[in-house]
Amino acid sequence: MNINSNYQQLKAQYLFKCISDRAEAYLASHPDQRLLRMGVGDVTRPLPHAIVEAMQQAAGELGNPDTFRGYGPEEGYEWLRQCIIDNEYTPHGITLDTDEVFIGEGAGSDLGNLSELFASDNRVAILDPTYPAYTDSNIMAGRAITFLPCVAENDFVPELPKQKADIIYLCFPNNPTGIVLTHEQLRRWVDYARQNRSIIIFDAAYESFIRQPGIPHSIYEIEGATEVAIEVRSFSKSAGFTAVRCGYTVVPKATGLQAMWLRRQCTKYNGTSYVAQRAAMATYTPEGRAGIRANLDFYLGTARLIKDRLHEMGYQAYGGENAPYIWCRAPYGWDSWTFFDHLLRECQTLCTPGAGFGPSGEGYVRFSAFSRREDCELALERIKQH
Amino acid sequence: MNINSNYQQLKAQYLFKCISDRAEAYLASHPDQRLLRMGVGDVTRPLPHAIVEAMQQAAGELGNPDTFRGYGPEEGYEWLRQCIIDNEYTPHGITLDTDEVFIGEGAGSDLGNLSELFASDNRVAILDPTYPAYTDSNIMAGRAITFLPCVAENDFVPELPKQKADIIYLCFPNNPTGIVLTHEQLRRWVDYARQNRSIIIFDAAYESFIRQPGIPHSIYEIEGATEVAIEVRSFSKSAGFTAVRCGYTVVPKATGLQAMWLRRQCTKYNGTSYVAQRAAMATYTPEGRAGIRANLDFYLGTARLIKDRLHEMGYQAYGGENAPYIWCRAPYGWDSWTFFDHLLRECQTLCTPGAGFGPSGEGYVRFSAFSRREDCELALERIKQH
Numbered sequence: 001m002n003i004n005s006n007y008q009q010l011k012a013q014y015l016f017k018c019i020s021d022r023a024e025a026y027l028a029s030h031p032d033q034r035l036l037r038m039g040v041g042d043v044t045r046p047l048p049h050a051i052v053e054a055m056q057q058a059a060g061e062l063g064n065p066d067t068f069r070g071y072g073p074e075e076g077y078e079w080l081r082q083c084i085i086d087n088e089y090t091p092h093g094i095t096l097d098t099d100e101v102f103i104g105e106g107a108g109s110d111l112g113n114l115s116e117l118f119a120s121d122n123r124v125a126i127l128d129p130t131y132p133a134y135t136d137s138n139i140m141a142g143r144a145i146t147f148l149p150c151v152a153e154n155d156f157v158p159e160l161p162k163q164k165a166d167i168i169y170l171c172f173p174n175n176p177t178g179i180v181l182t183h184e185q186l187r188r189w190v191d192y193a194r195q196n197r198s199i200i201i202f203d204a205a206y207e208s209f210i211r212q213p214g215i216p217h218s219i220y221e222i223e224g225a226t227e228v229a230i231e232v233r234s235f236s237k238s239a240g241f242t243a244v245r246c247g248y249t250v251v252p253k254a255t256g257l258q259a260m261w262l263r264r265q266c267t268k269y270n271g272t273s274y275v276a277q278r279a280a281m282a283t284y285t286p287e288g289r290a291g292i293r294a295n296l297d298f299y300l301g302t303a304r305l306i307k308d309r310l311h312e313m314g315y316q317a318y319g320g321e322n323a324p325y326i327w328c329r330a331p332y333g334w335d336s337w338t339f340f341d342h343l344l345r346e347c348q349t350l351c352t353p354g355a356g357f358g359p360s361g362e363g364y365v366r367f368s369a370f371s372r373r374e375d376c377e378l379a380l381e382r383i384k385q386h
Numbered sequence: 387m388n389i390n391s392n393y394q395q396l397k398a399q400y401l402f403k404c405i406s407d408r409a410e411a412y413l414a415s416h417p418d419q420r421l422l423r424m425g426v427g428d429v430t431r432p433l434p435h436a437i438v439e440a441m442q443q444a445a446g447e448l449g450n451p452d453t454f455r456g457y458g459p460e461e462g463y464e465w466l467r468q469c470i471i472d473n474e475y476t477p478h479g480i481t482l483d484t485d486e487v488f489i490g491e492g493a494g495s496d497l498g499n500l501s502e503l504f505a506s507d508n509r510v511a512i513l514d515p516t517y518p519a520y521t522d523s524n525i526m527a528g529r530a531i532t533f534l535p536c537v538a539e540n541d542f543v544p545e546l547p548k549q550k551a552d553i554i555y556l557c558f559p560n561n562p563t564g565i566v567l568t569h570e571q572l573r574r575w576v577d578y579a580r581q582n583r584s585i586i587i588f589d590a591a592y593e594s595f596i597r598q599p600g601i602p603h604s605i606y607e608i609e610g611a612t613e614v615a616i617e618v619r620s621f622s623k624s625a626g627f628t629a630v631r632c633g634y635t636v637v638p639k640a641t642g643l644q645a646m647w648l649r650r651q652c653t654k655y656n657g658t659s660y661v662a663q664r665a666a667m668a669t670y671t672p673e674g675r676a677g678i679r680a681n682l683d684f685y686l687g688t689a690r691l692i693k694d695r696l697h698e699m700g701y702q703a704y705g706g707e708n709a710p711y712i713w714c715r716a717p718y719g720w721d722s723w724t725f726f727d728h729l730l731r732e733c734q735t736l737c738t739p740g741a742g743f744g745p746s747g748e749g750y751v752r753f754s755a756f757s758r759r760e761d762c763e764l765a766l767e768r769i770k771q772h
Contacts, residue, residue: 001504001508001552001553001583001584001585002504002505002507002508002552003503003504003505003642003643003646004502004503004504004505004646005505007503007646007649010649013649014649014652014653016652017460017652040457042456042457043456044454044456045451045454046448046449046450046451046454047448047449047454048449049449051449052445052446052448052449055441055442055445055448055661056441056442056445056446059438059441059442059445059661060438060442062432062433062438062441062629062630063432063433063434063435063437063438064432065431065432068430068431068432068433069629070428070429070430070626070628070629071426071428071628071629072629074403105491105631105659106655106656108654108655108656109654109655109656111654112653112654112655113499113654116390116526117389117390117393118387118388118389118390119388119389119390119391121388122387122388132653133653133654136653137653137654140502140650140653166387166388167387197387198387199387236656240456242456242457242656243448243455243456243457243458243659243660243661244448244659244660244661245491245656245657245658245659245662256389257389260389260390260393263393263396263399263400264526266400266402266403267400267498267518267519267522267523267526268494268495268497268498268499268519268523269492269494269495269498270492270494270495270622270628270631271631272631273491273629273630273631273659273661273662274629274630275441275445275629275630275659275661275662276631276659276661
């Protein structure tokens with residue numbers, strides 16, 4: 001048996017695993033310390049009551065012979081897919097069929113697995129810095145990757161690739177920089193893809209943090225995007241479902257890929273937990289909606305606090321207005337891991353080193369506004385003192 | 387952008403999708419009829435109370451700020467992995483480390499995704515008939531496949547491949563034939579894999595149906611198997627979790643693949659639902675264990691009923707003693723789909739056509755003992771009359 005040798009091209013460890021290992025090593029030698037976690041993009045606010053209740057009711061149904069159910073459709077229940085269209089797309093003037101919406105157990109899996117639909121000889125364009133799974137999943141598939149720098153000099157807005165790109169990963173609001181694209185900026189990418197027969201994989205996991213009017217919430221707000229774009233979304237960030245596990249991916253039939261993705265999912269996926277799908281439905285009830293909006297606003301308040309305090313201390317900090325992330329330049333010309341280690345040892349604060357997101361992330365770190373408010377305040381106080 | 391052209395080698399539709407489409411078409415033209423579903427291997431008995439309660443408690447924890455949790459470990463919670471080892475492996479004299487056990491959202495996903503770890507030039511050996519996802523996921527990866535016939539002439543026990551096989555899929559208790567292997571029969575495969583540097587992907591999803599003493603419950607009961615075998619298991623069939631979604635895969639370090647699978651999961655998977663993992667834990671409580679054992683015994687009772695009645699009617703029927711499936715030869719030399727259509731139209735009964743499981747399945751159908759008891763009785767009565 002021969003292994004997939006592309007794996008040998010990967011860095012030894014996935015970024016977030018690497019960070020948690022360093023944190024654990026620090027705690028092992030400093031057992032009296034508590035870490036202030038501003039690193040990983042994991043939510044901390046409890047689920048609204050309406051969502052908990054929906055899950056408990058769904059679990060109860062599975063214990064009753066009259067309401068028990070087994071496998072759901074591989075692509076998710078029709079009621080949830082229709083509800084997503086009605087609430088997320090129709091209000092923005094976007095028309096989709098329910099068979100173009102696929103429920104999954106999270107955006108991370110779909111973003112990784114979508115790569116299977118394409119030949120290995122495609123050239124991939126990926127923003128730099130970026131969520132590392134796009135890069136890693138394409139390295140695993142043996143594809144050539146072009147990185148598109150997003151740096152202070154271009155206001156973190158990527159330029160169109162100079163070399164033809166077949167598959168383009170875009171993420172807006174951006175992880176890690178927190179930057180959004182305007183309608184005009186996003187249209188350039190859709191036009192590029194239409195001219196070059198490229199496919200855009202649009203990661204809209206942070207869509208629900210957009211507050212600025214006029215910023216597109218979906219790539220399908222751009223004319224012609226249903227021909228060239230797959231959009232991936234998650235309830236993890238919008239509704240705090242990182243433990244519940246539910247997301248969805250839109251594969252319009254006009255892309256020519258809808259039947260392939262359906263075939264992939266029917267073969268390698270047995271559908272999303274019924275309990276999680278009921279939880280997702282409950283995010284669209286009045287009570288559920290109010291509860292998750294309150295949580296989102298709270299996180300955006302934390303983001304504002306982090307950014308303002310960093311500015312007061314003289315740091316260059318970006319994002320955090322339509323996104324839960326603040327992208328902060330390291331002081332003294334330090335590299336990312338030096339600043340990371342400084343924050344870990346001197347301030348007992350965890351951030352994510354920008355270099356972990358790609359070469360253009362070097363010299364930056366990412367702070368997450370999903371962190372506990374009191375931890376952020378304490379961390380910022382310590383950063384001020386060191 | 388070029389698509390993965392291997393997809394063009396697939397049959398247009400996944401088997402079970404194909405069956406449900408035929409069933410829906412029949413119902414559309416016979417709206418007054420109700421179908422007796424003995425086809426898909428989906429459970430019908432409600433979850434034991436202890437499991438429902440564990441899920442409701444887990445959901446409740448997510449609604450409380452003091453007990454809220456976000457992402458779990460990509461490989462699953464340590465408490466569940468340890469509990470699985472203590473309950474499923476230690477009693478059989480098998481030693482595993484917790485980092486060799488990976489919790490996932492179902493065996494179907496893991497069985498499909500494991501294929502990524504291997505180069506595309508490996509030769510794959512697959513039992514025929516077989517669960518179609520093994521074949522389809524390897525067609526998607528562009529691998530050459532050798533089928534190993536399991537037919538009445540060899541008592542449905544596969545012979546070792548004549549041409550060297552690099553990756554071997556085994557499933558025992560078998561889906562669809564319901565056959566089990568003895569210790570000696572399984573040892574021949576482990577020895578073959580060790581001699582040929584092959585890897586065995588052992589699907590043990592139906593392990594909990596084994597009642598005959600001396601039949602191995604895990605491939606790791608065979609000496610040396612940890613060097614050459616990955617074992618995939620599911621709570622779907624053992625505990626009725628087809629809607630809950632939880633399973634696990636054992637990748638021993640001695641295979642040399644444990645670090646690769648961890649890297650794959652950390653990149654393309656964000657961990658299994660906390661609620662589902664708590665549900666899985668509850669299957670090991672005294673109440674949970676008693677409840678799922680009662681359900682398993684009930685299904686095995688249905689299996690015995692189906693097999694006995696078919697025998698009384700003069701059918702050749704196999705399996706159903708250590709497995710929830712009965713493999714039945716079609717009468718009058720009919721092919722599988724002819725018998726399927728006869729059962730659908732004349733008896734309003736759904737089965738799974740054997741040809742859908744591979745060429746050696748032609749002339750057979752599979753009946754599932756997961757079906758409702760009263761539906762089985764009615765279906766068998768109608769089959770007797772037609």
